[in-house]
Amino acid sequence: TNNRPATVQTTCPYCGVGCGVNASPSATQGDETHPANLGRLCVKGSALHETLTQDGRLLKPNVFGRESTWPRAVTEVARAIRESVAVHGPGSVAFYLSGQLLTEDYYVANKLAKGFIRTPHVDTNSRLCMSSAVAAHKRAFGGDLVPACYEDLELANLLVLAGSNAAWAHPVLYQRMKASGRPGRRVVVIDPRKTATSDLADLHLAIRPGTDTVLFNGLLVWLADQEGLDRRYLAEHCEGFENTLRAAKSAAPSPEAVARLCDLPIESVTTFYRWFREEPRTVTAFSQGINQSSAGTDKGNAIINCHLATGRVGKPGASPFSLTGQPNAMGGREVGGLANSLAAHMDYDSPGARDRVARFWGTDAVAEGPGMKAVDLFDAVERGDIKVLWIMATNPAVSLPETDRIRRALARCPTVIVSDCDKDTDTARHADILLPAAGWGEKDGTVTNSERCISRQRRFLPLTGEARPDWWIIKEVARALGYEAGFDYEGPADIFREHARLSGFENSGQRFFDISGLAELSDDQYDTLEPRQWPVTGSASDSRRLFTDGRFATSDGRARLIPIASRLPARPPTDAFPVIVNTGRIRDQWHTMTRTARSSRLLAHRPEPFIEVHPEDIQALSLTPGALATLSSAHGHFVGRVRATPDQRRGEVFVPIHWNDQFTGQGLATALTDSVVDPVSGQPEAKHGRATLAHW
Numbered sequence: 001t002n003n004r005p006a007t008v009q010t011t012c013p014y015c016g017v018g019c020g021v022n023a024s025p026s027a028t029q030g031d032e033t034h035p036a037n038l039g040r041l042c043v044k045g046s047a048l049h050e051t052l053t054q055d056g057r058l059l060k061p062n063v064f065g066r067e068s069t070w071p072r073a074v075t076e077v078a079r080a081i082r083e084s085v086a087v088h089g090p091g092s093v094a095f096y097l098s099g100q101l102l103t104e105d106y107y108v109a110n111k112l113a114k115g116f117i118r119t120p121h122v123d124t125n126s127r128l129c130m131s132s133a134v135a136a137h138k139r140a141f142g143g144d145l146v147p148a149c150y151e152d153l154e155l156a157n158l159l160v161l162a163g164s165n166a167a168w169a170h171p172v173l174y175q176r177m178k179a180s181g182r183p184g185r186r187v188v189v190i191d192p193r194k195t196a197t198s199d200l201a202d203l204h205l206a207i208r209p210g211t212d213t214v215l216f217n218g219l220l221v222w223l224a225d226q227e228g229l230d231r232r233y234l235a236e237h238c239e240g241f242e243n244t245l246r247a248a249k250s251a252a253p254s255p256e257a258v259a260r261l262c263d264l265p266i267e268s269v270t271t272f273y274r275w276f277r278e279e280p281r282t283v284t285a286f287s288q289g290i291n292q293s294s295a296g297t298d299k300g301n302a303i304i305n306c307h308l309a310t311g312r313v314g315k316p317g318a319s320p321f322s323l324t325g326q327p328n329a330m331g332g333r334e335v336g337g338l339a340n341s342l343a344a345h346m347d348y349d350s351p352g353a354r355d356r357v358a359r360f361w362g363t364d365a366v367a368e369g370p371g372m373k374a375v376d377l378f379d380a381v382e383r384g385d386i387k388v389l390w391i392m393a394t395n396p397a398v399s400l401p402e403t404d405r406i407r408r409a410l411a412r413c414p415t416v417i418v419s420d421c422d423k424d425t426d427t428a429r430h431a432d433i434l435l436p437a438a439g440w441g442e443k444d445g446t447v448t449n450s451e452r453c454i455s456r457q458r459r460f461l462p463l464t465g466e467a468r469p470d471w472w473i474i475k476e477v478a479r480a481l482g483y484e485a486g487f488d489y490e491g492p493a494d495i496f497r498e499h500a501r502l503s504g505f506e507n508s509g510q511r512f513f514d515i516s517g518l519a520e521l522s523d524d525q526y527d528t529l530e531p532r533q534w535p536v537t538g539s540a541s542d543s544r545r546l547f548t549d550g551r552f553a554t555s556d557g558r559a560r561l562i563p564i565a566s567r568l569p570a571r572p573p574t575d576a577f578p579v580i581v582n583t584g585r586i587r588d589q590w591h592t593m594t595r596t597a598r599s600s601r602l603l604a605h606r607p608e609p610f611i612e613v614h615p616e617d618i619q620a621l622s623l624t625p626g627a628l629a630t631l632s633s634a635h636g637h638f639v640g641r642v643r644a645t646p647d648q649r650r651g652e653v654f655v656p657i658h659w660n661d662q663f664t665g666q667g668l669a670t671a672l673t674d675s676v677v678d679p680v681s682g683q684p685e686a687k688h689g690r691a692t693l694a695h696w
C-alpha cells in the first residue's frame with residue numbers, strides 16, 4: 001500500500017446501489033464522479049471509516065480450534081476436499097458464497113468448484129436476496145438482464161415502488177428519486193407497511209401481504225379492457241399474451257375483485273390503474289418485498305407482463321427495474337455464483353455451454369448439472385450428504401430461515417470451513433477451519449451494482465494480521481489440490497481479464513452479458529478502471545439500457561409474457577401462530593451487523609431489536625409500548641421492544657433482520673420464518689413468517 005494515495009476512489013461495500021466513495025482510513029466521502037451516487041452517500045456509507053477497527057478481526061488461520069499457519073490451513077482444506085471427493089464423490093463438497101465477495105473472488109471459487117472439483121453445489125446468499133428477480137428476468141427476457149439504469153428512476157413520470165423501502169434499503173437511490181421530483185411526477189408505493197419511502201408517495205397501497213400478483217394481474221386485465229395496451233409492441237416483440245391475459249382474468253377479473261383480495265379501497269386500485277395507463281414513462285422498481293416470497297418469481301413476472309404489454313421496457317424512464325440488495329449480487333450472477341447457473345450467464349442447459357466452459361478453463365469436464373439451492377443445500381448438510389462445506393463472507397447461522405435447523409446442520413457437517421473477516425460470528429462458531437479474509441479497504445477487485453455498472457473496490461489499508469484476499473485463499477487451495485495450471489493468478493487483474501474473456505468466448509451475441517471489451521486491460525488500466533455499465537464489447541455502443549430495439553435474449557429474440565395464477569403465502573397464520581411477521585432492514589444497519597455495529601453513530605438510530613405493532617393489537621394483546629415482548633414460532637423466538645405504530649396493518653408485525661444471538665442472546669428474526677421457498681427461484685419466503693406475540 002505504500003505507493004497508494006492517502007485517499008482512493010472505491011465503492012461502498014453495503015447495498016446494491018454501489019456508490020462511489022473517496023476513502024481514507026479517517027474519512028469517507030461521496031465520489032462526485034461516480035455515476036451511481038454523484039457525490040451522495042447515505043449514513044452507512046459516510047460512517048464506513050468508523051467501522052475500520054481491528055477489534056474482533058480474525059488475525060490468523062485456525063485449524064480444529066488452534067491458531068495455525070497458512071500452509072497448514074491450506075493443506076488441511078485441500079486434504080478434506082480430496083478425501084471427501086475420493087470417498088463420497090464430488091457432490092459431497094459444497095460452497096456457500098456471498099454477495100459481499102468481489103467478482104474476482106466469486107469467479108475463482110466458481111471455477112474451482114464446477115471446473116476442477118466438479119461439484120455443482122455452489123450457491124450464494126444472493127439466493128435470499130434477488131434470485132426471484134433473476135428467474136423472472138430469465139423467463140421473460142431469456143436472460144438475467146436488467147433493462148434499466150438509475151437515470152430512468154429520475155426520468156419516470158410515474159414511479160411505482162413495489163415491495164421496496166428504498167428510503168432505508170437503497171437510500172441514495174431514494175435521494176435521487178426525491179431530488180428529481182417535479183410537478184406532475186407521481187409516485188405509487190405498494191407495501192403492507194407505511195415506511196419512510198411512503199413519504200414520497202402520492203398513493204400508498206397498503207396491500208394484504210402476498211397479493212402483489214393479484215394487483216398486477218388485475219392491472220393487465222384493466223389495461224386490456226381500457227385499450228391501454230401497446231398492441232403493436234406485443235405483436236412485434238412478444239409471445240404469450242393471450243394465455244397470460246386469460247390467466248390474469250381468472251385470477252383478478254375486475255378492480256372490485258382486486259380491491260377485495262388485496263384488501264385495498266377500490267378508489268386506490270382504480271387510481272393506480274388509471275395512472276399506469278395514462279403515463280408511458282413508468283418505472284416499476286421492485287425489491288425484496290417482491291422477491292422474498294414463495295411466489296416471488298411470479299410476482300416479478302406479473303410486473304414485467306404489464307411493462308411488456310405496454311411496450312415499456314428498456315426505454316428512457318420506462319422499464320421494470322429490480323433493485324438488488326447486496327453490493328455484488330450482480331457480479332456473483334455474472335460469474336455463475338447461483339447453483340442453477342454455470343458461468344458467464346450460461347446455464348447448464350445452454351446449448352454447448354458445458355463443453356465451451358470446460359475448453360475455456362482447460363479442464364476435461366465441468367460439473368454435470370445444476371446444484372442445490374441454498375435451502376436445499378443446507379437440508380443436504382443436515383442429512384449428512386455434504387461432508388465438506390466451505391462458507392465465504394456470509395453468516396447463514398443467522399440469515400437463513402429456520403436457523404435452529406441451520407445450526408444443527410452445521411454442527412453435524414464433518415468439515416465446515418469458514419472464510420471471514422471476523423473471528424466470532426454465529427457461523428464461525430461452527431467452523432472446523434477458520435480462514436482470515438481481507439476486509440473492505442484491504443483488497444482490490446470489482447463489484448457490479450443494480451444498473452449493471454462495474455466499479456472498482458480499491459485497497460487503501462494494509463492487510464490486518466495474516467488476513468488474505470479470498471481469491472488468494474481459493475487459489476492456494478486449488479494449487480494444493482494439484483490444479484496449478486488453472487490457478488496461476490498473480491493478482492485480481494489476471495482474474496478479471498479471464499472473466500472478461502470468458503464472457504466473450506464463442507459468444508455469438510445472444511448472451512447479452514459480454515464484457516470482452518475489458519479483456520485486454522493492462523494492470524494499470526485495471527487499476528484506474530472507471531465505472532462501466534455492461535455490456536462492454538469492442539464496438540462503442542450505449543449500454544445504459546437493454547432491449548432498446550425490442551430484441552430480447554430468447555432463441556427467437558422475442559420476450560415472453562408468463563401466465564400467472566395468483567398464489568398466496570405458503571404458510572398462512574393459524575390459531576396456534578396468529579400473527580404475520582414481516583422482516584426487513586433498518587436504515588443504519590447492514591445484514592448481521594458484523595461491521596455496522598462497530599459504529600456507535602449507526603447504533604444510535606435504533607439501538608436495540610424492536611417489534612412494530614399496530615396500537616389496536618397492542619391493546620388486544622395487553623402489551624405495553626416500550627416494554628419487551630416475545631414473538632415465538634415453531635422454530636424459535638425473538639425478543640424486542642414494542643413500538644406502537646399505525647403504519648402496521650392489524651394482525652401483522654415488523655421486525656428488523658439485523659440483531660442476532662451474538663448481540664442480544666434473545667433470538668433472531670429468521671427463527672420466525674419457515675424454509676418455504678419459491679418453486680422456481682428457491683428463494684425463501686422471508687417476508688411472511690407467523691408467530692405468537694406476548695409479553696416477555
Ligand code: SF4
Nearest residue numbers: 012014015019042045
Ligand atoms: Fe452504500 Fe448503499 Fe448507502 Fe450507497 S446507498 S452509501 S451503496 S449503503
